[in-house]
Every structure is written in structure tokens, then in C-alpha cells.
Amino acid sequence: MEKVFKVLQPKYYTRFQCDPDNCQESCCERWRIIIDKSTYDKYIQSQNGIIKGIVKEGLTMNPTSLDANDYGIINLNKEMICPFLNTNNLCEVYINMGENSLSKTCKTYPRTIVQVGDVVERGLEMSCSVAAKEALINNKPIELESIMDSIDFNNLYVVSSPIKDLKQIEMINEIRRTIINLLQMPKTELSERIISVGGFLEEILKIDFSNPHFEEVLLMIKDVGKQMDVGDFKTIIKNKQQSKNLRQFHHLNTLLAMKFREGDSISFFSKGYIECLMEVLDAFSGKKELEKYYKRSYEKYLRPYLDKNSYILENFMVNTVFVYSRELLNLKDLWTSYLKLCVIYGLVKFNLIGLAAYHKGMNDELLLKLIQSFSKTFIQDKVYWQSVFEYxxxxxxxxxNSLIELITE
Known part of the structure; x- marks a missing residue:
């Protein structure tokens, strides 16, 4: 049953359409696919011969299910592909049972839909190549819009925010607005903007969020945001960059290597990311004085491209903050959220420098391939991120002051 909601979404959202002809990597392979209870029961009870044959081994109950939305799991085959996908890359559910029989997950992805109080927030995940191109290849900043729209919770995968307190929601929204404004600050290096986000959060963490005078707390958050100036951090950044002890390559290389020890096995890595990774490793292999080579490669091969196209990474970071804000912006652990943002940016940049060195330059297609495949491989791996925070x-x-070492050019 549809219900009308106030919806907050990036303006790119309504332009997105699934485009199999231009999709660079199928959403039906190489990751854990969950399905809702209604769909699970429908598949189990199906009398269609093809569907019955698939569900025998292709479907199991989810032992870690939290609600009806993640009740079942589709077990990938030996090729790490959804068993409902036939040899012609067509969905047997769609063919034999109709579009309405697709799971909420399949109907929704790459859209993210989160109910926050009486508002629904919608965005797109960058693990979809078509969505990434729509959202990122736009030299204008990502803009948010509020509209009224009808949404059928029974037909789509809608996540309910665990935050129910309306005052807390408003505080988080104000923090997010400021973070996005700082990330979109013009004529400033993106790394400097990310550092300014850290400066903002440092000041925010001095505020007592339990203060019963809500309006007073909200005013303090707004005041801190108004006082932020990227210029305040330029001297600190410059001094850190000139430090002889800078070990950016070492730390990012270590964080990347941890992905092979923690979280999902390499069989769940995006195919595109494995291709990118092989080129990155080849670019750095056998090089002496890696820290210096890494910096020279950035200046020679990647920086000229980013100087003209910095909006792509800006849009990626802004989209990450918006789409995952209910996961990221926990008032009790804001700094951990910031650590994750810094590492995401640092690892993307690390991979891009390696790719640029390998290809002797950078282009939109290569950058999009990296962002899409990185997003699919890294963003949702909770076990990996716990190891990152420990490191x-x-x-x-x-x-x-130390995080500057991870993200500044």
C-alpha cells in the first residue's frame, strides 16, 4: 500500500534508470544478496519447475536476520553469480514469475531508501556503474531537493532509521548540512575540506548533546559551522606535508592489504576492483623509495586530471555522507564516522595514484571504474572497518593532526 511522504533526495535521483547495455558490472554477482520473507516464501512455494530446481540449493534462511526484510539469503553459485541468472544473463524469476515476484532488494538496488521520522531519504549507491556515472560526472555540486512522493513499503527495501528522537534527528541533519557545505567549498583542495570537516567535528564533540535545552544545542552546532574556515588548517597541513616522517604510502598500503586478511574473501571482491588492484600493484612493484615515487606519481599523472575534474571526487564524498549518514553520523561516535570518511578518501586516492602511474594518466572512465568497484568491495564490509579502526x-x-598524513596530497 502506497503512502505519501516528504522525500529528501539528490536531484540526480529521478534521472537514474537501470541500463543493462551500459552496466559495467552485474548487480547479480559477487556479494551477499538478502531477500525479504514474503519473497522467500513465494520462491519456496513456487510450483514452477525451473524455480523449484534453483531454490533447492540456491536459497536459505538468514541466520543473522534482524527483520522480515533480510529473512533469506540467495546462495551464489560456484562462479559467484546469483543462481537465478541464466546463461543469457536473464533473471529466471522475472521470466517465469514476473517482475512483481522480484525481491525487495532486487527492485530497490542501487537505490537506498531510509525512513527518518516522518521523512524518507533516497539516494543511489555508487557500487552501480550507471548510478555512479549519473551522480558523479556532473561539474555542478550535488544538490538536495525536498519533494512529496508516494512510496510502497511492501514493494521496496526501506530501512527504518534506529534514531527515533526528533530532536536528535534535527541535530544530525544540521551536522550533515554543515559537513556537505564544507565538502563543497569552492576553490579549495578537497583534502583541505575534509580536514576542515574534522575541525568542525572536533568542536562539535565539545557540546553536551544531552543538554535539555535543545534550541541552545542546535544554535551551538550552527555557530560552530559558521565559524569554520579551511584557511585555519592550511598551515597545519603544510607543516605536516613537509615532515620527513610522512608515511602516507605505508599506512594506506597497509590498510589496503588488510582487506585480504579480514572481512569477505577475495571471491567477493568486485571483478572490476581486482582488475584495478592488479594494475595498482604492478605500478608500485619494484620501485625504490616508494613514498617519494608515490608522491611524484600523484603530481605527474593524477593531479593534472584532478585539477580539472576535482568535482568527481567531491561528489563521491558528498554522496557517501548523504547516503550513509544514518550509519555514519552517530552522535555517540561521531569521530569514528570521520575516521571512516578519511580512510575511504585515502584509499580511493591511493588506488587512483597507482592506476594513474600504470596508465600514465587518468580519465573519467578509469576513475568511475575504480569508484564503482571500490564501493562494491569495501564500503559495506563491517568486519574490515573494525580492523581499520583498530589499526x-x-x-x-x-x-x-595525524589524520592529515592519510589524506593530504
Whole structure:
């Protein structure tokens, strides 16, 4: 049953359409696919011969299910592909049972739909190549819009935000608005903007969110945002960049290598990311003085492209903040959210420098391939991110002054 909601979404959202002809990587392979209980029961009870044959081994109950939305799991085959996908890359559910029989997950992806209080927030995940191109290849900043729209919760995968307190929601929304404004600050290096986000959050964490005078707390958040100036951090960044102890390549290379030890096995890596990774490893293999080579490669092969197209990475970071804000912006653990943003940016940049060195330059197609495949491989791996946070603690890379080492050029 459809219900009308106030919807907050990036303006690119309504332009997106699934485009199999231009899709660079199928959404039906190489990751964990969950389905809702209604769909699970429908497939189990189906009398269609093809569907019955698939569900025998292709469908199981989810032992870690939290609600009816993630009740079942589609077990990928030996090729790490959804078993409902036939040899012609067509969905047997769609063919034999009709579009309405697709799971909520399949109907929704790459859209993210989150109910926050009486508002629904919608965006697109960058793990879809078509969505990434629509959202990122636009030299204008991502804009958000509020509209009224009808949404059928029974037909789509809609996540309910665990945050129910309307005052807390408003505080998080104000923090997010400021973060996005800082990330979209013109005529400033993106790394400097990310550092300014850290400066903003450092000040925010001094506020007592439990203060019963809500309007007073909200005003303090707004005041801190108004006072932020990227210029305040330029001297700190410059001094850090000139440090002889800079170990950016070492730390990012270590964080990347941890993905092979923690979280999903390599069989769940995006095919596109494996291709990118092989080129990155080849670019750095056998090189002496890696920290210097890494910096020279950035200046020679990647920076000229980013100087003209910096909006792509800006849009990626802004989209990450918006789409995952209910996961990221926990008032009790804001700094961990910031650590994740810094590492995401650092690892994307690390991979891009390697790719640029390998190809002797960068282009839109290559950058989009990296962002899409990186998003699919890294963003949702909770086990991996826990290991990342532990490493940052062990290496003393949790304070703003030290995080500069991970992200500045």
C-alpha cells in the first residue's frame, strides 16, 4: 500500500534508470544478496519447475536476520553469480514469475531508501556503474531537493532509521548540512575540506548533546559551522606535508592489504576492483623509495586530471555522507564516522595514484571504474572497518593532526 511522504533526495535521483547495455558490472554477482520473507516464501512455494530446481540449493534462511526484510539469503553459485541468472544473463524469476515476484532488494538496488521520522531519504549507491556515472560526472555540486512522493513499503527495501528522537534527528541533519557545505567549498583542495570537516567535528564533540535545552544545542552546532574556515588548517597541513616522517604510502598500503586478511574473501571482491588492484600493484612493484615515487606519481599523472575534474571526487564524498549518514553520523561516535570518511578518501586516492602511474594518466572512465568497484568491495564490509579502526588506534592515527598524513596530497 502506497503512502505519501516528504522525500529528501539528490536531484540526480529521478534521472537514474537501470541500463543493462551500459552496466559495467552485474548487480547479480559477487556479494551477499538478502531477500525479504514474503519473497522467500513465494520462491519456496513456487510450483514452477525451473524455480523449484534453483531454490533447492540456491536459497536459505538468514541466520543473522534482524527483520522480515533480510529473512533469506540467495546462495551464489560456484562462479559467484546469483543462481537465478541464466546463461543469457536473464533473471529466471522475472521470466517465469514476473517482475512483481522480484525481491525487495532486487527492485530497490542501487537505490537506498531510509525512513527518518516522518521523512524518507533516497539516494543511489555508487557500487552501480550507471548510478555512479549519473551522480558523479556532473561539474555542478550535488544538490538536495525536498519533494512529496508516494512510496510502497511492501514493494521496496526501506530501512527504518534506529534514531527515533526528533530532536536528535534535527541535530544530525544540521551536522550533515554543515559537513556537505564544507565538502563543497569552492576553490579549495578537497583534502583541505575534509580536514576542515574534522575541525568542525572536533568542536562539535565539545557540546553536551544531552543538554535539555535543545534550541541552545542546535544554535551551538550552527555557530560552530559558521565559524569554520579551511584557511585555519592550511598551515597545519603544510607543516605536516613537509615532515620527513610522512608515511602516507605505508599506512594506506597497509590498510589496503588488510582487506585480504579480514572481512569477505577475495571471491567477493568486485571483478572490476581486482582488475584495478592488479594494475595498482604492478605500478608500485619494484620501485625504490616508494613514498617519494608515490608522491611524484600523484603530481605527474593524477593531479593534472584532478585539477580539472576535482568535482568527481567531491561528489563521491558528498554522496557517501548523504547516503550513509544514518550509519555514519552517530552522535555517540561521531569521530569514528570521520575516521571512516578519511580512510575511504585515502584509499580511493591511493588506488587512483597507482592506476594513474600504470596508465600514465587518468580519465573519467578509469576513475568511475575504480569508484564503482571500490564501493562494491569495501564500503559495506563491517568486519574490515573494525580492523581499520583498530589499526588507526595502534598507529596513533586517530587525532586530526595525524589524520592529515592519510589524506593530504
Amino acid at each position: 588507526l588506534q595502534e598507529e596513533g592515527l586517530v587525532k586530526l
